[in-house]
Amino acid sequence: xxxxxxxxxxxxxxxxxxxxxxxxxxxxxxxxxxxxxxxxxxxxxxxxxxxxxxxxxxxxxxxxxxxxxxxxxxxxxxxxxxxxxxxxxxxxxxxxxxxxxxxxxxxxxxxxxxxxxxxxxxxxxxxxxxxxxxxxxxxxxxxxxxxxxxxxxxxxxxxxxxxxxxxxxxxxxxxxxxxxxxxxxxxxxxxxxxxxxxxxxxxxxxxxxxxxxxxxxxxxxxxxxxxxxxxxxxxxxxxxxxxxxxxxxxxxxxxxxxxxxxxxxxxxxxxxxxxxxxxxxxxxxxxxxxxxxxxxxxxxxxxxxxxxxxxxxxxxxxxxxx
Amino acid sequence: xxxxxxxxxxxxxxxxxxxxxxxxxxxxxxxxxxxxxxxxxxxxxxxxxxxxxxxxxxxxxxxxxxxxxxxxxxxxxxxxxxxxxxxxxxxxxxxxxxxxxxxxxxxxxxxxxxxxxxxxxxxxxxxxxxxxxxxxxxxxxxxxxxxxxxxxxxxxxxxxxxxxxxxxxxxxxxxxxxxxxxxxxxxxxxxxxxxxxxxxxxxxxxxxxxxxxxxxxxxxxxxxxxxxxxxxxxxxxxxxxxxxxxxxxxxxxxxxxxxxxxxxxxxxxxxxxxxxxxxxxxxxxxxxxxxxxxxxxxxxxxxx
Numbered sequence: 001x002x003x004x005x006x007x008x009x010x011x012x013x014x015x016x017x018x019x020x021x022x023x024x025x026x027x028x029x030x031x032x033x034x035x036x037x038x039x040x041x042x043x044x045x046x047x048x049x050x051x052x053x054x055x056x057x058x059x060x061x062x063x064x065x066x067x068x069x070x071x072x073x074x075x076x077x078x079x080x081x082x083x084x085x086x087x088x089x090x091x092x093x094x095x096x097x098x099x100x101x102x103x104x105x106x107x108x109x110x111x112x113x114x115x116x117x118x119x120x121x122x123x124x125x126x127x128x129x130x131x132x133x134x135x136x137x138x139x140x141x142x143x144x145x146x147x148x149x150x151x152x153x154x155x156x157x158x159x160x161x162x163x164x165x166x167x168x169x170x171x172x173x174x175x176x177x178x179x180x181x182x183x184x185x186x187x188x189x190x191x192x193x194x195x196x197x198x199x200x201x202x203x204x205x206x207x208x209x210x211x212x213x214x215x216x217x218x219x220x221x222x223x224x225x226x227x228x229x230x231x232x233x234x235x236x237x238x239x240x241x242x243x244x245x246x247x248x249x250x251x252x253x254x255x256x257x258x259x260x261x262x263x264x265x266x267x268x269x270x271x272x273x274x275x276x277x278x279x280x281x282x283x284x285x286x287x288x289x290x291x292x293x294x295x296x297x298x299x300x301x302x303x304x305x306x307x308x309x310x311x312x313x314x315x316x317x318x319x320x321x322x
Numbered sequence: 323x324x325x326x327x328x329x330x331x332x333x334x335x336x337x338x339x340x341x342x343x344x345x346x347x348x349x350x351x352x353x354x355x356x357x358x359x360x361x362x363x364x365x366x367x368x369x370x371x372x373x374x375x376x377x378x379x380x381x382x383x384x385x386x387x388x389x390x391x392x393x394x395x396x397x398x399x400x401x402x403x404x405x406x407x408x409x410x411x412x413x414x415x416x417x418x419x420x421x422x423x424x425x426x427x428x429x430x431x432x433x434x435x436x437x438x439x440x441x442x443x444x445x446x447x448x449x450x451x452x453x454x455x456x457x458x459x460x461x462x463x464x465x466x467x468x469x470x471x472x473x474x475x476x477x478x479x480x481x482x483x484x485x486x487x488x489x490x491x492x493x494x495x496x497x498x499x500x501x502x503x504x505x506x507x508x509x510x511x512x513x514x515x516x517x518x519x520x521x522x523x524x525x526x527x528x529x530x531x532x533x534x535x536x537x538x539x540x541x542x543x544x545x546x547x548x549x550x551x552x553x554x555x556x557x558x559x560x561x562x563x564x565x566x567x568x569x570x571x572x573x574x575x576x577x578x579x580x581x582x583x584x585x586x587x588x589x590x591x592x593x594x595x596x597x598x599x600x601x602x603x604x605x606x607x608x609x610x611x612x613x614x615x616x617x618x619x620x621x622x623x624x625x626x
């Protein structure tokens with residue numbers, strides 16, 4: 001543990017986690033409440049990125065529809081809330097169950113295909129969920145749905161921004177811990193082995209399809225959790241939260257941070273949100289008014305990252321030893 | 323009966339537009355093994371460039387005709403600057419890089435043309451109805467789209483099946499390294515095919531402009547639909563793309579035209595009219611899922 005702190009990676013990660021853990025206190029001390037809401041979104045998106053990394057990074061399965069789990073988790077909360085069931089003890093298990101069940105179904109169908117077809121079929125399923133969401137006129141249709149936050153009486157009040165943040169942060173830590181266990185377990189090694197050589201893993205006698213389906217399901221459930229949190233963060237759900245551009249953003253985040261690395265999704269999410277917040281003011285410094293068009297810089301930056309920096313931020317922190 | 327005929331024609335018109343978009347996409351995917359998400363951006367750029375040129379020349383036909391070489395040029399430039407570096411990379415890199423291109427083009431359009439949408443008026447000589455059958459009027463502009471779309475589809479079929487360029491395209495689709503080894507200038511071929519795809523996308527964009535509107539991100543959703551079409555049809559297959567585009571066009575239009583009435587029998591009319599487009603979209607994706615589960619490489623895709 002102490003030895004890990006001596007490497008740049010360990011030190012950077014420890015610092016990030018420390019700052020994140022203390023964020024509500026820091027934002028209160030400096031009176032920057034706006035930063036806390038960005039921080040909350042960073043933490044929630046990190047959980048989603050961790051879940052995508054489990055299949056995309058470790059498994060090499062390019063799912064281009066991961067934002068659908070934002071939608072499934074979020075809409076389960078939203079619909080229950082609209083129907084007058086506000087207890088988190090009912091909402092959260094139902095939402096997790098919905099995300100898990102959906103992940104099993106589409107995983108079983110999608111994993112039959114390979115490569116490009118897998119990218120496309122996951123995208124198609126995400127679009128399907130998107131259009132179902134926008135067709136639910138009773139629950140807001142395209143405009144989305146204002147909801148009340150889940151209630152956990154006597155335990156935690158999600159309307160309190162700091163409490164909610166710490167809950168999200170605790171869940172992120174749990175996801176990271178879980179992902180670390182996953183990556184180094186026998187199960188995770190099969191998933192990683194199938195990424196580098198599926199045929200060999202099959203020849204070794206591993207039922208690769210079943211392993212992948214299990215991984216896809218776990219990732220879907222965790223993605224659903226991030227959807228639950230996202231719905232509670234804004235007290236609002238809409239089809240926009242699961243548009244295919246959001247799935248693209250998630251892939252960008254995972255690659256930006258470093259695919260198949262434990263903390264990569266966290267680095268990637270922070271970098272993504274920091275770029276989003278910092279590029280406009282920087283461009284405005286260069287020339288007033290340019291900041292509005294920050295994506296003109298961000299787009300080509302993505303192209304460069306895709307072409308030349310596939311190791312992501314994690315690879316900047318020195319060589320890995322595992 | 324007449325209503326059905328009109329809706330089927332609308333479906334054909336939408337299908338042909340989708341085919342124009344899908345043709346370029348399936349060629350780049352089949353021949354260069356390149357996932358180009360930015361294809362929808364070329365569709366958008368085609369419409370915006372046409373809007374400007376129509377304003378300058380004050381003539382729809384002239385502006386549209388000038389916009390085509392302009393989008394070809396744009397396609398060739400994009401290919402030379404970015405796309406060329408992606409051929410040898412995996413699909414994930416291609417998805418990422420072209421996703422970056424989408425963000426770039428959407429923002430570029432906002433910077434150059436402003437955030438508000440533009441509209442292109444239906445050209446005067448087509449701003450009327452024609453009788454396709456005695457007593458059945460149909461908007462002339464939509465009919466013109468069908469004609470142009472069908473013409474381009476035939477041209478493309480001829481190009482691919484009968485010309486030397488088409489022969490190289492087909493050879494490239496089945497084994498791109500082999501035709502390189504046989505001395506074909508692959509760089510030039512890829513550049514040409516990409517430019518051709520850009521022209522088709524731009525043509526689809528500018529023709530759809532008077533019906534829909536010219537706006538930022540107009541290519542993003544339709545791109546996904548085009549990808550669905552080429553996946554249903556089988557990657558690299560022009561024939562597959564055509565058939566899938568026609569089917570998807572019919573599903574979409576029929577869903578919009580007839581579902582509301584069916585739905586109204588058991589739900590409120592406002593709920594029915596908002597659910598119907600969503601259901602017809604959902605049906606398209608269900609179709610794709612069914613096709614892929616049944617034939618994992620699409621209807622006319624090559625077995626691997």
